[in-house]
Amino acid sequence: xxxxxxxxxxxxxxxxxxxxxxxxxxxxxxxxxxxxxxxxxxxxxxxxxxxxxxxxxxxxxxxxxxxxxxxxxxxxxxxxxxxxxxxxxxxxxxxxxxxxxxxxxxxxxxxxxxxxxxxxxxxxxxxxxxxxxxxxxxxxxxxxxxxxxxxxxxxxxxxxxxxxxxxxxxxxxxxxxxxxxxxxxxxxxxxxxxxxxxxxxxxxxxxxxxxxxxxxxxxxxxxxxxxxxxxxxxxxxxxxxxxxxxxxxxxxxxxxxxxxxxxxxxxxxxxxxxxxxxxxxxxxxxxxxxxxxxxxxxxxxxxxxxxxxxxxxxxxxxxxxxxxxxxxxxxxxxxxxxxxxxxxxxxxxxxxxxxxxxxxxxxxxxxxxxxxxxxxxxxxxxxxxxxxxxxxxxxxxxxxxxxxxxxxxxxxxxxxxxxxxxxxxxxxxxxxxxxxxxxxxxxxxxxxxxxxxxxxxxxxxxxxxxxxxxxxxxx
Amino acid sequence: xxxxxxxxxxxxxxxxxxxxxxxxxxxxxxxxxxxxxxxxxxxxxxxxxxxxxxxxxxxxxxxxxxxxxxxxxxxxxxxxxxxxxxxxxxx
Numbered sequence: 219x220x221x222x223x224x225x226x227x228x229x230x231x232x233x234x235x236x237x238x239x240x241x242x243x244x245x246x247x248x249x250x251x252x253x254x255x256x257x258x259x260x261x262x263x264x265x266x267x268x269x270x271x272x273x274x275x276x277x278x279x280x281x282x283x284x285x286x287x288x289x290x291x292x293x294x295x296x297x298x299x300x301x302x303x304x305x306x307x308x309x310x311x312x313x314x315x316x317x318x319x320x321x322x323x324x325x326x327x328x329x330x331x332x333x334x335x336x337x338x339x340x341x342x343x344x345x346x347x348x349x350x351x352x353x354x355x356x357x358x359x360x361x362x363x364x365x366x367x368x369x370x371x372x373x374x375x376x377x378x379x380x381x382x383x384x385x386x387x388x389x390x391x392x393x394x395x396x397x398x399x400x401x402x403x404x405x406x407x408x409x410x411x412x413x414x415x416x417x418x419x420x421x422x423x424x425x426x427x428x429x430x431x432x433x434x435x436x437x438x439x440x441x442x443x444x445x446x447x448x449x450x451x452x453x454x455x456x457x458x459x460x461x462x463x464x465x466x467x468x469x470x471x472x473x474x475x476x477x478x479x480x481x482x483x484x485x486x487x488x489x490x491x492x493x494x495x496x497x498x499x500x501x502x503x504x505x506x507x508x509x510x511x512x513x514x515x516x517x518x519x520x521x522x523x524x525x526x527x528x529x530x531x532x533x534x535x536x537x538x539x540x541x542x543x544x545x546x547x548x549x550x551x552x553x554x555x556x557x558x559x560x561x562x563x564x565x566x567x568x569x570x571x572x573x574x575x576x577x578x579x580x581x582x583x584x585x586x587x588x589x590x591x592x593x594x595x596x597x598x599x600x601x602x603x604x605x606x607x608x609x610x611x612x613x614x615x616x617x618x619x620x621x622x623x624x625x626x627x628x629x630x631x632x633x634x635x636x637x638x639x640x641x642x643x644x645x646x647x648x649x650x651x652x653x654x655x656x657x658x659x660x661x662x663x664x665x666x667x668x669x670x671x672x673x674x675x676x677x678x679x680x681x682x683x684x685x686x687x688x689x690x691x692x693x
Numbered sequence: 694x695x696x697x698x699x700x701x702x703x704x705x706x707x708x709x710x711x712x713x714x715x716x717x718x719x720x721x722x723x724x725x726x727x728x729x730x731x732x733x734x735x736x737x738x739x740x741x742x743x744x745x746x747x748x749x750x751x752x753x754x755x756x757x758x759x760x761x762x763x764x765x766x767x768x769x770x771x772x773x774x775x776x777x778x779x780x781x782x783x784x
Contacts, residue, residue, distance in 0.1 A: 386738050
């Protein structure tokens with residue numbers, strides 16, 4: 219099979235997943251108040267446009283809808299694959315498409331939005347600056363994305379993490395048409411991180427079913443697709459919430475993050491994970507900004523939380539920190555009580571449920587990366603020195619490799635004022651702090667672990683951080 | 694890019710892949726240099742879905758393939774590019 223043919227088949231797999239994801243996520247991302255909300259608004263003599271702004275039920279931009287559709291589609295495709303494997307049926311592109319079509323049709327029949335309300339719910343976006351500047355920034359983002367796409371499709375995936383576990387597990391699932399117990403129990407696979415979530419391997423195995431063989435050059439198309447969805451989610455969200463210029467700036471900044479969007483990360487979980495963090499952050503801002511937190515926004519939070527948790531272990535940490543930030547924000551507002559609890563449950567429950575499902579599937583797994591005996595009282599004395607070592611390395615990396623961007627961010631914060639993303643700001647340093655804790659209790663030499671992973675895992679936070687950054691306004 | 698650390702290792706793995714049945718019930722012990730880890734990761738990835746193990750589990754293996762190590766000097770193996778291959782009669 220030629221590379222072009224294999225790429226075309228992967229594209230069909232991605233398009234099918236996105237189409238099914240669009241149908242299923244439509245109730246959560248399409249705009250307009252429900253019939254009940256419209257009646258309530260009429261009794262208050264309130265316009266639909268004002269209602270949509272206040273209730274946070276404005277339609278998401280088409281770019282955001284695409285990003286949510288891809289994320290939902292990848293989850294649906296993985297579920298469809300698992301259903302086929304559980305039934306003992308060999309997965310193929312046709313069978314996966316059939317199950318996805320079934321899910322899409324069910325969703326389309328179950329949810330029929332009112333045409334008028336959808337149209338009325340579109341909220342005019344602000345321009346925010348010269349049109350040529352926004353266009354130039356979007357052009358920069360598109361060019362950077364194109365370079366990344368060509369680079370990642372130019373060779374078979376070769377990242378160490380791809381060979382050792384993400385791609386290895388996907389290949390085993392595809393070639394055996396099963397989720398063999400061996401992946402979780404074989405001592406010879408001690409390096410394959412048996413405790414890691416499975417969405418990336420399952421997505422790669424699903425796309426391989428469309429190709430009909432394990433074609434690691436064509437499967438890399440997943441990564442440009444996720445990068446594109448991330449840029450779309452960023453620019454679409456900020457255009458809706460802040461201005462067109464803010465959206466274009468965030469897309470350009472994220473796309474230029476060459477430490478994340480590089481061929482060496484194709485095949486790993488980092489690039490899809492960055493998408494999940496952007497979706498979770500944007501849903502959290504929407505939830506905080508709406509006065510009464512419409513259920514669809516809470517469902518979006520839940521969907522993003524599930525997407526985060528199924529991609530990487532840090533995803534569960536991120537959504538729990540996001541829940542804490544949301545809780546801190548709503549403590550003094552009218553959203554406390556049942557309404558506040560809804561948002562927190564929407565964030566925490568999917569991550570917890572995912573952990574329980576994995577536990578049932580593969581039993582308790584030792585975390586090879588960590589030496590938890592360091593938390594035993596007898597070893598507490600070792601922790602401060604180890605933490606200081608880790609923190610020192612973080613500072614050194616920041617000083618020698620990221621001083622200019624860090625100073626630029628600090629200056630930018632000084633010359634701008636708070637934006638809609640501000641409540642999420644503490645989540646990012648908190649996540650990095652927990653990375654420091656994790657490296658402190660590393661089973662390996664902490665400095666070796668930091669040098670191998672710190673830059674990569676920190677960079678996954680950057681696209682979501684641009685939401686906070688670009689939502690700020692010039693003083 | 695995947696074999697930047699040792700380009701001839703690809704030919705070795707391709708030959709093992711060609712000679713050993715592609716089934717999950719075959720265990721292949723691949724004896725490779727300890728460093729870098731990529732020797733082991735590439736062997737596992739390339740030879741999937743076979744079970745690939747390191748030297749310490751070689752007693753469980755149906756096939757032993759050695760590459761660039763002293764262990765490849767034993768008698769009876771077939772020469773393949775860059776190494777040797779021993780096939781144990783099926784039990």
